[in-house]
Amino acid sequence: MSRLVGIVLVALAALLGAPARAHKPSDSYLTLAVDGERIEGHWDIALRDLDFAIGLDADGDGRLTWGEVRAHHADIAAYASARLAVQSDGQPCTLAIGEQLVDRHTDGAYSVLPLQVTCPRAPERLGLSYRLFADLDPQHRGLLQLQAQGLTRTAILGPQAPTQTFVLTEASRWRQFLDYGREGVWHIWIGYDHILFLLSLLLPAVLAWRDARWRPAEGFREGLLDVVRIVTSFTVAHSITLSLATLGVISLPSRWVESAIAASVVLAALNNLFPVFHGRRWMVAFGFGLIHGFGFASVLADLGLPQGALLLALVGFNLGVEVGQLAIVSVFLPIAFGLRRSWFYRRLVFVGGSVAIVLVAGIWLVERAFNLQVF
Structure with missing residues (x-):
């Protein structure tokens, strides 16, 4: 007893x-599309989270302007790129971030970072290492949408699962079903x-x-x-x-x-x-x-x-x-x-x-x- x-x-x-x-924690949205050895996509990161992490509000008035965000583009790109790594069959890929845009989600404004990833070869096993805000917010989640082999996979990245590997050659409807089932279990638990x-x-x-x-x-x-x-x-x-x-x-x-x-x-x-x-x-x-x-x-x-x-x-x-x-x-x-x-x-x-x-x-x-x- x-x-x-x-x-x-x-x-x-x-x-x-x-x-x-x-129920509406700190989220980012990572979308990747695999096309041979090249991977393209975009990464949406909440401006409020970036402001807390690296300080975007230059005049301290509590409001972010497009000028303040644009002036910190290099800082945002450097901060993000240092916290995302992509591997193709265990070999590192090169990540490049293009000129950012701003978009709105249901919970506020987001910085949209265009991504271009170049790998040594077309990946059979794609590895992702995700550490965004890991030192600031243990509840942060990266919501991944991965398009490869004609199918869309999803995953939740974050401090609880910072590194994940996706076997692209095993793409199947059954695997897709299990992926969404896993996300349903995880959503209830968090x-x-x-x-x-x-x-x-x-x-x-x-x-x-x-x-x-x-x-x-x-x-x-x-x-x-x-x-x-x-x-x-x-x-x-x-x-x-x-x-x-x-x-x-x-x-x-x-x-x-x-x-x-x-x-x-x-x-x-x-x-x-x-x-x-x-x-x-x-x-x-x-x-x-x-x-x-x-x-x-x-x-x-x-x-x-x-x-x-x-x-x-x-x-x-x-x-x-x-x-x-x-x-x-x-x-x-x-x-x-x-x-x-x-x-x-x-x-x-x-x-x-x-x-x-x-x-x-x-x-x-x-x-x-x-x-x-x-x-």
Whole structure:
């Protein structure tokens, strides 16, 4: 039992230590197209991140002008090129950065760096070493879209996976499916708002609402069935909106979606403290799952959708999300069931955890709804 307590303490500490800003972290977008020994593409890097890293705001007025950005083109190119390396079958390739442009993404202005890569030979195994902002932001991600052999691959680069190798001669639909599935798993594991929403629904799964209070569930089967209903409802709901948004049937502003996701986490955790849907939490999971599906769709769009394999990418990513969710459930549920009768679980984990989730998600809601940075 003491070992279980230690595990849950570590999990709770990790939850409370999650960054206050979530779901729209520091991202860059790296697009590469392989054509023999030559590789061309572009690298979109947020100007706000570059300003923090090398200082672009010359007059310190808090606003970046085109003149300030253009004056630092050489600095931006040098900073970026020193943090990206390309290898062809283990041999280094030469990277050249052209004259930058500026483009806008949903979260602000980006410097667009044209890339030309020359390799000793046409690569069969393409290696990428990515270290952008690794010393400044451990949550930074590089969203890669790699076009080769007539197929589009995707990957997430960053401090957790700075070096990756792509076997271009093994390009296949099955490999493409697995790539998107892997990104779905990874997105759940780094999507703190989705994790906290899921945990808010899982915390009461080993308890039962009787006599106007939460009491320990009698058996594991009762809690397991509750979790199955919740996860199934959430899965069906976000699959619907993920598909509709990805196919372009419905489109909502990113700011609305991210704010609504934060609100869903707050309300789900508050329902633990002041139960309203204690017997119908699957309905809460379904209703808010529709909103979370739009959030998943924005990530899938950022990764780049191959038009020739749209359904393959959609199904692979969605299944990856489910695998990531089931991994969290399989770890959490047995531990929670073993501790459900203890004061530690009922007071510290259940009540204290729900309060902590409300506070963290409340900060996200304020930041997203009013475009502020609280911390």
